[in-house]
Amino acid sequence: MRAIADLAAKPHKFPHKERFVTDVQISAGWMHAGYPIMAHHASAAELVGVKKSKELWGPIHELGHNQQRSCWEFPSHTTECTCNLWSVYVHEEVLGLNRAHDELPLAKRKSRVEKYIKGGRELSDWKLWVALETYLQLQEKFGWDAFKKVFAAYHRMSDIPDDNNTKMNLYAETFSQTVKMNLTGFFKAWGWPIEAATEMKLSKLPYWNDHPMN
Numbered sequence: 364m365r366a367i368a369d370l371a372a373k374p375h376k377f378p379h380k381e382r383f384v385t386d387v388q389i390s391a392g393w394m395h396a397g398y399p400i401m402a403h404h405a406s407a408a409e410l411v412g413v414k415k416s417k418e419l420w421g422p423i424h425e426l427g428h429n430q431q432r433s434c435w436e437f438p439s440h441t442t443e444c445t446c447n448l449w450s451v452y453v454h455e456e457v458l459g460l461n462r463a464h465d466e467l468p469l470a471k472r473k474s475r476v477e478k479y480i481k482g483g484r485e486l487s488d489w490k491l492w493v494a495l496e497t498y499l500q501l502q503e504k505f506g507w508d509a510f511k512k513v514f515a516a517y518h519r520m521s522d523i524p525d526d527n528n529t530k531m532n533l534y535a536e537t538f539s540q541t542v543k544m545n546l547t548g549f550f551k552a553w554g555w556p557i558e559a560a561t562e563m564k565l566s567k568l569p570y571w572n573d574h575p576m577n
Contacts, residue, residue, distance in 0.1 A: 367423075370452045370507065371430045372515035381426060397429070418463050423450040434523040435514075435534055440486070444494040451499070452507060462499075466492050472499070476576075484554040497553050500575050505542045512541045532561045545570045552576035 368375045427446030436445060447464075454463040462468070479493050489497075502510065516537050523533065531550070535557055539546045545568040551557045553576060 366453045366457045367426050367430065367449055370449055370511060370514070372511045372518060381429065415457075415459055417458065418454070418460060419458065420450050420454070420464055423453045432517065433525065434517050434520060434530065437527045437531055437534075440490045440494050440527070443491050445498065447495050448498055448502075448510065451502075456507070467499075472496055480576075484552070486554045486556070489554055497550075500549075501538065501546075504571070504574075509538070509542050513538050516541065528556045528558075531555050532558050536561055536564060539565045539568060544568055546574075548572070549574040549576060 364377070364381060365375050367381075368377065424446050427449030430449060431442075431446055436442070450464070451462065451467075454460040475493050476496055479488055482488055498510075513534075523530065532555075535546055535550045535555065545562075545565045547557050547562045547565055549571050552574065
């Protein structure tokens with residue numbers, strides 16, 4: 364749980380316990396987030412038998428859902444995406460497993476990006492594993508500390524509009540200011556609706572010219 368809090372830029376002591384409850388029948392899916400997180404009985408063994416170097420994607424995915432905040436979420440694109448940042452982070456930093464999910468080998472990642480580009484970089488296709496690739500590329504360039512600083516910056520914000528376009532521009536601006544590099548070209552290459560005003564705000568920062576979507 365310390366790693367969950369670390370990535371979310373929150374104190375290690377949560378305001379309430381994060382609990383898992385397994386049952387013979389739950390309201391939706393194999394697991395679902397909430398308080399408590401619900402799972403089927405078959406998941407009980409992995410929940411109480413956590414070991415280093417042993418994959419634990421599903422439960423951490425649900426813990427990630429509990430950390431998502433509407434101010435940096437872009438539904439429905441990222442609903443099942445950004446929660447996986449916690450899965451990737453915990454597997455790497457705690458369990459010692461790099462890019463642990465079977466959807467994350469380099470060949471699969473490259474194939475998804477190529478398909479997205481050939482499809483015209485349509486935002487309607489930017490979801491789940493495709494969307495996660497955007498964040499993984501940022502992580503591979505700037506590290507996990509950049510995400511922690513970005514999440515911390517959001518903790519200090521208020522009155523954020525609820526529409527995706529505004530929030531995506533704010534995210535591009537916040538991440539750029541955090542890493543002191545103009546990332547508008549990168550986000551535009553992913554099909555994000557980056558506005559001229561955002562580009563102007565960041566115009567004095569050096570551009571990320573060699574980003575992987577060029």
